[in-house]
Amino acid sequence: MLPALVLGVRLDKPGQSPGSNGLKILTRLRERGYKPGYLTGDRAYNNSEPGEWQLPIRAMGYKPVYDYRADQLGKQAETKGAILVEGTWYCPSMPQPLINATIDLHADRIDRETWTRYIAARKPYRLMPKENPDDEGHQRMMCPAEAGKAQCPLKPHTLGRGIHLPLVDPEPNPAGAVKVCRQRTVTVAPEAGAKHWQAHEYGGQEWQKIYFRLRNSVEGSNGYAKDPLAEGIEAAGSRRIRGIAAQTILLAYQLAHANRRKIIKWLDTLALGGERPRRRTHHRRKTKPLANWTPAGYMAPAA
Incomplete structure (x- = not known):
């Protein structure tokens, strides 16, 4: 499976216009030839004004999957x-x-x-x-x-x-x-x-499969780049310069390095040119994991 990479970034105040900022990133990705698919985010996105997020992403061909x-x-x-x-x-x-x-x-x-x-x-x-x-x-x-x-x-x-x-x-x-x-x-x-419409029935099996997979990818990427022994993007001390433009450039370099680190680790698990992988993939047990007995429809408790 291909690693989940960061393809776009915009820096702004926390909670400031997530819809319009996200739309600008998606527009640039579209210009570069990326095809639309399922799209999700945290609850701040589907709380945007429909004209700034929900309707434009649907016009671009994305299928939103939301929590509320x-x-x-x-x-x-x-x-x-x-x-x-x-x-x-x-x-x-x-x-x-x-x-x-x-x-x-x-x-x-x-x-x-x-x-x-x-x-x-x-x-x-x-x-x-x-x-x-x-x-x-x-x-x-x-x-x-x-x-x-x-x-x-x-x-x-x-x-x-x-x-x-x-x-x-x-x-x-x-x-x-x-x-x-x-x-x-x-x-x-x-x-x-338009504010709340989504592509699949909320709470259904298809919704759970898509929503939790995408959200886990996002949170996993955030945690990966926040590693204090690597990029440490959460630490303000790693970008000791003022101004949103300068901060954006430095953050972009940090995320690019996180992407590169992830790609290298992924390549090391592949057998290329007839050689054995440098890194062993995770051992997959033949027994069933505990998650197999999770009740259908389970959702994390509300915050």
Whole structure:
């Protein structure tokens, strides 16, 4: 596996415009031919203004994968009757315990096993994409009952499909059914719920695999470059000069050296030119590690 390297850096005050600073780095990487993929960061990034981070990165082709602050959990936005719950569009009649699952977990009203079941139980209520987003980012989304994932009395032709599909229980509305419940599909604009929308269902297996892998890579790279016996970027004494421009240049040299150190160590584990590797890779045991028994859906406690 290739080592995770630092490809860009901008220096600013702590917490100062992380979105706009991150966007400038991604723009330079794009100019150099790097292809977009999944993208994550700490909670400061998805707390940016959508026009400074969330919408531009999606326009560039990145797929955001976010975690949320405690006050951003549950229902986050609404469009045409559909509700955005922790980054994903769902049927407006999704049961309240499923909407508040992560809120209740943080408040210790449910345990992690129950939370995992509730996260999985959200899936049949998710709006399904009918087609890929168009050139402007608008996407046709299908009601879950119309997509064959649920049954809804507002759409009688979806009933009688079997007890394996949940039966939606819409609340009576004097104004009549909302648009997503009247139509087979609705168009979701890119601005709708842009602050919190993400590519995968929050807490699901795919989300966990991508989010924790990317976040661990970031934190691991930070820790690697902070090694006091190597670059020690956390120590201000290693850059004894004033001015953000000078500090940025020195930090860039330190990170470049950390990259070089990591690449050399990686190359030493490879058999090149018919020679044996200079360094042995980590011994991989044939027995199962303790992590294999981690409960599905496990998340680190909220800070």
